Amino acid sequence: MRIIEYVKTLIDRYKDFRTLTEDDLADFYQSKCDYYQQYVGVSLVVGTMFSSLYIVSDYLLGGGGMPTLIPRLSVLGVLIIYLIALNFCQNRASTVLADHIMAHYMVLATMWAVYYLDDRLNVGQVFIIMGLVVFTIGFVSMPREFILTAILFLLEIVISNIFIHYKHMYVIIALQIPCIFAIIASHILLNLLYLDYYRGRQKLELASITDPLTQVYNRHLLEKIVSKNALNDIKGPVAIAMLDIDYFKQVNDEHGHYTGDLTLLYIGQKLSRETHPDDYVIRFGGEEFIVIFKNCDINNACARMEQFRQDIEKAEDSPVHFTISVGLSMYTGDFSKTIQNVDHALTKAKNTGRNKVVVVCILFKQPLLRYSSEVSPTGFPPVASHLRYAFMKGSSSPSRTPSAFDALNPVRVSFTIV
Numbered sequence: 001m002r003i004i005e006y007v008k009t010l011i012d013r014y015k016d017f018r019t020l021t022e023d024d025l026a027d028f029y030q031s032k033c034d035y036y037q038q039y040v041g042v043s044l045v046v047g048t049m050f051s052s053l054y055i056v057s058d059y060l061l062g063g064g065g066m067p068t069l070i071p072r073l074s075v076l077g078v079l080i081i082y083l084i085a086l087n088f089c090q091n092r093a094s095t096v097l098a099d100h101i102m103a104h105y106m107v108l109a110t111m112w113a114v115y116y117l118d119d120r121l122n123v124g125q126v127f128i129i130m131g132l133v134v135f136t137i138g139f140v141s142m143p144r145e146f147i148l149t150a151i152l153f154l155l156e157i158v159i160s161n162i163f164i165h166y167k168h169m170y171v172i173i174a175l176q177i178p179c180i181f182a183i184i185a186s187h188i189l190l191n192l193l194y195l196d197y198y199r200g201r202q203k204l205e206l207a208s209i210t211d212p213l214t215q216v217y218n219r220h221l222l223e224k225i226v227s228k229n230a231l232n233d234i235k236g237p238v239a240i241a242m243l244d245i246d247y248f249k250q251v252n253d254e255h256g257h258y259t260g261d262l263t264l265l266y267i268g269q270k271l272s273r274e275t276h277p278d279d280y281v282i283r284f285g286g287e288e289f290i291v292i293f294k295n296c297d298i299n300n301a302c303a304r305m306e307q308f309r310q311d312i313e314k315a316e317d318s319p320v321h322f323t324i325s326v327g328l329s330m331y332t333g334d335f336s337k338t339i340q341n342v343d344h345a346l347t348k349a350k351n352t353g354r355n356k357v358v359v360v361c362i363l364f365k366q367p368l369l370r371y372s373s374e375v376s377p378t379g380f381p382p383v384a385s386h387l388r389y390a391f392m393k394g395s396s397s398p399s400r401t402p403s404a405f406d407a408l409n410p411v412r413v414s415f416t417i418v
Contacts, residue, residue: 013192016199029142031201032194033092036139037099041086043136044102048079051106058113071112078105092140099137100149106133107153111160120164124172127157131179138187146187150180211283213261214268218283225280229335231292238331239293239301242342246323246354248287255320262319267312274308290342298330298359306357313355325349329360 058068089095252260280292327345345358
């Protein structure tokens with residue numbers, strides 16, 4: 001039966017929903033809010049504007065029109081404030097709060113108008129209509145937020161009864177409670193149904209920022225992690241590397257494009273395995289890759305890229321023997337400038353023999369390595385005598401030990417000053 005299939009589908013989605021982490025849930029509800037906010041916002045605006053027309057029904061019910069004029073028109077003033085406030089709402093919480101305040105003011109303004117009516121027999125029907133307003137804001141709310149607003153709606157009815165003295169108060173409450181339970185159940189189901197859309201959107205977004213050949217990120221990821229020429233969510237030191245497969249055209253010419261593709265896949269997968277979960281591996285174009293090392297100082301990044309270069313050079317499981325050249329720089333806070341620096345360093349590596357790591361030394365900002373004050377005549381740090389010491393003493397990663405760097409022999413790292 002179709003109903004049984006629906007139930008099984010909902011159970012599967014509930015199990016999937018339970019697997020969401022805290023961060024996933026936050027992103028899920030943000031996505032749901034973004035998706036439904038336009039509908040909720042328009043519904044509140046249209047509902048508010050038409051609610052002011054209840055002045056006509058107030059007149060017919062003995063309110064005289066004038067006493068209810070202020071509460072009925074006051075919603076328009078609050079509506080203007082609501083629309084202005086939405087322009088300053090930067091996250092889901094503030095947007096949902098504005099929606100809830102607008103909806104509850106519509107309820108309170110209605111109660112205020114009812115206070116002046118002589119005929120209150122049809123108040124129960126009015127509150128059913130107000131229940132629809134509360135139902136609307138559930139589209140952008142978490143279940144617990146909606147449950148709280150439903151309880152607040154009932155409390156508003158109960159408290160207003162102290163002043164208004166509704167006839168058949170128990171009938172009003174008896175009508176509202178089943179409606180509220182039905183609305184809560186419908187929004188819980190809506191969450192599970194929206195999860196299917198959310199998962200589909202996740203797959204599409206991932207596909208849009210994933211390189212289909214190497215299965216690492218593509219350069220479209222930069223549109224998400226860089227804003228105003230700065231990396232987002234940076235809480236520690238960051239280093240950026242740009243690497244290039246040496247003589248890749250020769251690989252394609254001598255071994256075929258299929259082998260070239262396998263080589264790109266090999267290096268992409270190897271980079272993914274040997275970087276940390278919070279690092280970014282990006283195929284920048286052709287045979288060029290960018291690695292963004294988060295929470296990693298320049299010393300540690302240099303050691304890691306040199307180790308990776310040696311691993312590639314000595315690899316026995318690669319489709320074809322090849323080497324790489326690497327440009328490396330610390331992130332300065334200016335993303336475009338840092339990319340220029342690593343590109344300059346990569347070009348220097350390729351022009352000075354390839355198969356090496358070239359590190360950018362940014363003067364007057366931060367020491368690159370903890371080497372002695374001795375400086376070579378060329379202006380570069382005395383690499384041969386101090387490099388391994390800097391790797392051992394300067395590494396900030398607790399997982400790295402001095403013995404891990406003893407394998408870096410011979411070290412092919414040079415420096416360039418910008």
